[in-house]
Amino acid sequence: MAINDPTQISASLPALSLTENYQLDVAYDEMFDPQGVPRPQYQALYQRLLELPADHLRQRQQAADVAFLNQGLTFTVYGSEEGTERIFPYDLLPRIITSSEWATIQRGLEQRIAALNLFLKDIYHDGKILADGVVPRALIYSCRHFRREMRGLHVPRDIYISVVGTDLVRLPDGSFAVLEDNLRVPSGVSYMLANRQVMKRVFPQLFSSYGVRPVDHYGQALLATLRALAPAHRSDPTIVLLTPGVYNSAYFEHAFLARQMGIELVEGRDLAVHDNIVYMRTTGGLRRVDVIYRRIDDDFLDPLIFRRDSILGVAGLFNAYRAGRVALANAIGTGVADDKAVYAYVPAIIRYYMGEEPILPNIETYLLDDESQRAFVMENLDQLVVKAVGESGGYGMLIGPHSTAAQREEFKQHILADPRNYIAQPTLALSRAPCFINGQVEARHIDLRPYILYGDRIQIVPGGLTRVALQRGSLVVNSSQGGGSKDTWVLYE
Numbered sequence: 364m365a366i367n368d369p370t371q372i373s374a375s376l377p378a379l380s381l382t383e384n385y386q387l388d389v390a391y392d393e394m395f396d397p398q399g400v401p402r403p404q405y406q407a408l409y410q411r412l413l414e415l416p417a418d419h420l421r422q423r424q425q426a427a428d429v430a431f432l433n434q435g436l437t438f439t440v441y442g443s444e445e446g447t448e449r450i451f452p453y454d455l456l457p458r459i460i461t462s463s464e465w466a467t468i469q470r471g472l473e474q475r476i477a478a479l480n481l482f483l484k485d486i487y488h489d490g491k492i493l494a495d496g497v498v499p500r501a502l503i504y505s506c507r508h509f510r511r512e513m514r515g516l517h518v519p520r521d522i523y524i525s526v527v528g529t530d531l532v533r534l535p536d537g538s539f540a541v542l543e544d545n546l547r548v549p550s551g552v553s554y555m556l557a558n559r560q561v562m563k564r565v566f567p568q569l570f571s572s573y574g575v576r577p578v579d580h581y582g583q584a585l586l587a588t589l590r591a592l593a594p595a596h597r598s599d600p601t602i603v604l605l606t607p608g609v610y611n612s613a614y615f616e617h618a619f620l621a622r623q624m625g626i627e628l629v630e631g632r633d634l635a636v637h638d639n640i641v642y643m644r645t646t647g648g649l650r651r652v653d654v655i656y657r658r659i660d661d662d663f664l665d666p667l668i669f670r671r672d673s674i675l676g677v678a679g680l681f682n683a684y685r686a687g688r689v690a691l692a693n694a695i696g697t698g699v700a701d702d703k704a705v706y707a708y709v710p711a712i713i714r715y716y717m718g719e720e721p722i723l724p725n726i727e728t729y730l731l732d733d734e735s736q737r738a739f740v741m742e743n744l745d746q747l748v749v750k751a752v753g754e755s756g757g758y759g760m761l762i763g764p765h766s767t768a769a770q771r772e773e774f775k776q777h778i779l780a781d782p783r784n785y786i787a788q789p790t791l792a793l794s795r796a797p798c799f800i801n802g803q804v805e806a807r808h809i810d811l812r813p814y815i816l817y818g819d820r821i822q823i824v825p826g827g828l829t830r831v832a833l834q835r836g837s838l839v840v841n842s843s844q845g846g847g848s849k850d851t852w853v854l855y856e
Contacts, residue, residue, distance in 0.1 A: 391794040404459045430561045452847030455799045458829040465853045471723030481716040483523040487513045508698025518694045519592040525692040527815040533794035546701040553616035555828040558850040575852045576825035582623030591818030592690040593653045600653035603627045607675045636679030639686040654690045703752040731782040740787040744771045747787045808832040825853035
């Protein structure tokens with residue numbers, strides 16, 4: 364096991380031959396403290412790794428891969444010469460979070476989601492936060508996800524964001540911070556659930572001995588959240604999941620969640636609108652639909668209102684929505700609150716609506732439509748991460764320390780052409796966790812995406828999707844960029 368100062372290694376550590384290539388550096392290590400001693404929550408896993416030969420771990424990894432293959436757990440990489448459909452990469456070793464750490468995460472996420480929901484309600488109605496100058500009016504109105512059609516429209520329970528996936532990172536001091544919010548159609552929860560199912564089969568004794576909080580109830584919690592949004596007079600609401608179809612990168616997840624909830628998976632062509640009521644076509648005739656869990660972006664929802672060339676949505680859906688005859692989760696226009704430039708104002712948003720200091724801090728963010736901040740970023744591109752404000756999946760991003768001079772020059776031109784479209788942040792030393800890579804236990808950078816539900820109350824399933832940058836030294840955890848995932852264990856006391 365390599366480390367900057369070999370004298371810091373505990374005497375027992377060299378006995379673990381699987382970790383001879385394990386590196387400790389400035390990043391927070393989830394399993395080992397800075398002296399190379401296993402953290403208390405990882406002791407049992409560490410001991411198990413000492414006992415297991417590499418061949419045994421390989422067999423378990425193969426069993427996990429077969430389980431994913433049999434379930435059809437795939438994702439799509441567009442534009443790849445090797446084909447688009449891939450089995451989702453899964454790492455065998457769990458990421459472990461203590462009860463006290465989770466308590467802080469949960470309180471911080473509840474605070475953040477409540478504030479962002481109030482923010483969305485405000486900007487689409489009274490606009491007090493804009494009038495008070497806390498968030499610049501021009502920033503909101505220039506956001507391509509701001510929907511003027513939503514002005515003055517009341518949504519069920521005043522809840523705009525019912526399904527949220529917030530990306531967290533652990534900093535070198537061990538604390539958690541929010542990297543970004545995903546408030547439109549957050550994905551990945553099916554992999555969280557599948558990871559847990561596979562882990563129970565691969566490490567049954569270790570799992571049962573740890574006292575891990577369950578995540579299996581997510582499907583029913585999501586269903587209850589969607590039911591809470593139904594029109595008040597519909598006592599037994601019909602709920603559907605609207606998918607773009609089989610060619611969408613997250614189609615597996617759409618089908619998986621529909622099965623989990625016991626609801627119909629539909630495409631736009633399966634729905635019709637008459638007299639501002641949405642109907643589903645069935646073999647028994649038309650059936651009224653009350654709630655739509657939509658996995659389609661705003662632009663494609665209704666060709667009469669948004670993109671006229673869309674064949675994915677439903678003509679007339681927006682009028683039915685505006686009339687209160689159908690509920691959508693998430694509400695149209697929520698993307699304005701996960702714009703990466705608006706993200707910089709979330710701490711101020713929390714203070715404004717909640718009267719509290721943020722429990723989970725933001726990462727320092729430079730807004731490039733500000734001349735002085737833009738000048739600083741231009742001079743330090745080789746040290747910063749630059750992101751397009753509306754992109755996701757690791758696209759539209761420059762990681763300065765890993766970039767070439769030509770790439771930096773290209774991004775300079777992009778920034779100068781449209782500074783509002785970019786933000787910059789420091790290059791983070793994301794925490795690292797043990798992963799089983801090519802017969803060795805090695806450290807890889809990770810983040811965490813917990814999933815938050817907001818219906819009659821805010822619920823957070825204990826855990827989330829721990830995404831892994833499987834390439835050595837990489838900081839990009841997105842599956843579309845070569846990342847994978849691992850099971851996340853949140854412990855009881």
